[in-house]
Amino acid sequence: MEKALSLTEENYIKAIFQIGTTPESNVSTNALADSLQTKPATVSDMIKKLSYKKLIFYEKYKGVTLSESGLKEALKIIRKHRLWEVFLVNHLNFKWDQVHEIAEQLEHIKSPELVNRLDDFLGNPTIDPHGDPIPDANGQVQLGSSKLLSEMTSHENGIIVGVKNEDPLLLQHLDKINIRLGLYIEVKEVNGFDQSMQVKLADLGTLFLSEKITSQILIAKNL
Amino acid sequence: MEKALSLTEENYIKAIFQIGTTPESNVSTNALADSLQTKPATVSDMIKKLSYKKLIFYEKYKGVTLSESGLKEALKIIRKHRLWEVFLVNHLNFKWDQVHEIAEQLEHIKSPELVNRLDDFLGNPTIDPHGDPIPDANGQVQLGSSKLLSEMTSHENGIIVGVKNEDPLLLQHLDKINIRLGLYIEVKEVNGFDQSMQVKLADLGTLFLSEKITSQILIAKNL
DNA sequence: ATTAATTTTTAGATTAGTCTAAAAATTTAA
DNA sequence: TTAAATTTTTAGACTAATCTAAAAATTAAT
Ligand SMILES: [Mn+2]
Ligand SMILES: [Mn+2]
Ligand SMILES: [Mn+2]
Ligand SMILES: [Mn+2]
Numbered sequence: 001m002e003k004a005l006s007l008t009e010e011n012y013i014k015a016i017f018q019i020g021t022t023p024e025s026n027v028s029t030n031a032l033a034d035s036l037q038t039k040p041a042t043v044s045d046m047i048k049k050l051s052y053k054k055l056i057f058y059e060k061y062k063g064v065t066l067s068e069s070g071l072k073e074a075l076k077i078i079r080k081h082r083l084w085e086v087f088l089v090n091h092l093n094f095k096w097d098q099v100h101e102i103a104e105q106l107e108h109i110k111s112p113e114l115v116n117r118l119d120d121f122l123g124n125p126t127i128d129p130h131g132d133p134i135p136d137a138n139g140q141v142q143l144g145s146s147k148l149l150s151e152m153t154s155h156e157n158g159i160i161v162g163v164k165n166e167d168p169l170l171l172q173h174l175d176k177i178n179i180r181l182g183l184y185i186e187v188k189e190v191n192g193f194d195q196s197m198q199v200k201l202a203d204l205g206t207l208f209l210s211e212k213i214t215s216q217i218l219i220a221k222n223l
Numbered sequence: 224m225e226k227a228l229s230l231t232e233e234n235y236i237k238a239i240f241q242i243g244t245t246p247e248s249n250v251s252t253n254a255l256a257d258s259l260q261t262k263p264a265t266v267s268d269m270i271k272k273l274s275y276k277k278l279i280f281y282e283k284y285k286g287v288t289l290s291e292s293g294l295k296e297a298l299k300i301i302r303k304h305r306l307w308e309v310f311l312v313n314h315l316n317f318k319w320d321q322v323h324e325i326a327e328q329l330e331h332i333k334s335p336e337l338v339n340r341l342d343d344f345l346g347n348p349t350i351d352p353h354g355d356p357i358p359d360a361n362g363q364v365q366l367g368s369s370k371l372l373s374e375m376t377s378h379e380n381g382i383i384v385g386v387k388n389e390d391p392l393l394l395q396h397l398d399k400i401n402i403r404l405g406l407y408i409e410v411k412e413v414n415g416f417d418q419s420m421q422v423k424l425a426d427l428g429t430l431f432l433s434e435k436i437t438s439q440i441l442i443a444k445n446l
Numbered sequence: 447a448t449t450a451a452t453t454t455t456t457a458g459a460t461t462a463g464t465c466t467a468a469a470a471a472t473t474t475a476a
Numbered sequence: 477t478t479a480a481a482t483t484t485t486t487a488g489a490c491t492a493a494t495c496t497a498a499a500a501a502t503t504a505a506t
Contacts, residue, residue: 006492006493008492008493028453028454029453029454029455030452030453030454038493038494038495039494039495039496040453040454040455041454041455041456041494041495041496041497042493042494042495043454044454044455044456045455045456045492045493045494046492046493046494049492060454060455060501061453061454061455061500061501061502088337091344092337092340092341092344093340094336094340098336101334102332102334102337105332105333105334106332109325109328109329109332110328111324111325111328113317113321114311114315114325117315117316117317118315121314121315229462229463231462231463251483251484252483252484252485253482253483253484261463261464261465262464262465262466263483263484263485264464264465264466264467264484264485264486264487265463265464265465266484267484267485267486268462268463268464268485268486269462269463272462283471283484283485284470284471284472284483284484284485
């Protein structure tokens with residue numbers, strides 16, 4: 001019976017998962033230090049420990065990748081984080097910009113029974129309030145294919161299915177201009193210089209969006 | 224702005240509150256060590272820290288008492304613990320013997336907003352699944368006056384309003400013999416030697432209870 | 447292919463929380 | 477009211493997680 005991961009270890013495993021584009025990509029010491037708001041020296045130490053515990057593969061100066069068991073742990077934490085976000089938004093009436101911080105704490109509660117009952121209570125949701133997929137009890141993730149709004153060109157259209165970033169300032173701004181998941185959006189015009197866009201939102205009229213914002217919005221790929 | 228208490232500090236504050244009969248009673252080093260499953264030497268150290276932070280009053284060799292701010296913190300933690308227990312039992316279908324451990328973790332989640340919304344979601348309950356009162360947002364506790372079943376004599380009767388202990392073995396046993404909160408109970412006979420009792424439960428017939436058990440069951444005082 | 451810049455690791459400290467063993471104070475009992 | 481038992485505190489050490497400063501390795505630029 002391996003001892004349970006500490007809160008810190010869990011945060012490292014999750015960060016490695018989230019920084020890596022694919023589960024195979026190498027994650028650098030500095031990237032982890034940035035993401036975890038700590039120093040590279042600290043990361044070096046922790047990396048050695050996680051490697052010793054076989055949660056990651058590590059070669060000096062070469063960065064790290066999650067092992068099978070590390071990936072499993074990462075998905076468990078992310079599952080919890082996203083389920084709790086659904087609970088907070090759907091049942092406690094939090095806004096989508098208020099839940100990330102709280103979920104950062106709740107994701108570390110240890111009780112498999114709790115997670116599964118919460119999942120059932122919520123109706124086994126497949127996405128969280130930001131459109132991110134929720135891994136199931138076996139760690140399976142339903143990856144709905146999507147593209148960035150910023151990658152679309154004039155006259156293309158689609159349904160908004162997610163936001164890449166959970167920065168409250170971004171989310172509050174999207175609220176203010178009536179952008180939310182599920183809405184139909186149509187690209188009217190793209191400015192060739194700064195990539196800013198004029199878009200039409202369902203029946204809510206048109207608006208201008210900077211590239212900073214369009215690069216955070218995910219649109220369903222109509223297959 | 225005082226820094227938030229650590230998880231460990233919170234557990235000490237809560238234990239001091241729970242061991243003391245009244246908020247004024249002195250709590251000994253050994254009692255804390257027992258309750259927190261740690262060593263007296265460790266308690267001595269922590270006590271100094273809490274005293275420095277003015278959460279407790281402490282005189283060497285004389286035990287500790289909660290200060291005003293310490294008491295406030297204790298009530299906040301207990302409020303959270305009990306609200307989460309209500310959530311687990313009423314909404315996630317946990318049994319009353321399964322929730323204590325999980326609530327021990329959840330009680331440390333830091334977000335006043337979360338606690339208050341949870342309270343509303345639950346319908347502002349005043350007692351938890353074990354009959355313990357839930358402090359309100361201002362730390363006010365509604366103390367329903369009760370006495371121990373073991374203190375009652377032949378032919379006395381009343382309503383079961385709580386259990387003193389959350390040991391899963393006790394709670395599971397009470398389940399098995401159909402004892403639960405809200406039931407009418409009548410003392411038929413008390414054995415003078417071992418204080419064991421024959422009691423009649425609502426319309427569920429009679430049963431024998433040892434003093435070990437009767438001393439854990441709380442009955443409403445009919446004023 | 448050297449040199450310069452950047453990244454990563456090591457070395458040495460620090461803090462929170464814990465422990466064991468021993469000393470000191472208090473309480474209980476003779 | 478001494479002596480014995482118990483409780484509590486101190487002393488010294490350990491682990492996890494962190495830091496700063498310096499050394500080593502890698503990568504980028506002349
Ligand atoms: Mn989040
Ligand atoms: Mn999310
Ligand atoms: Mn409890
Ligand atoms: Mn309870």
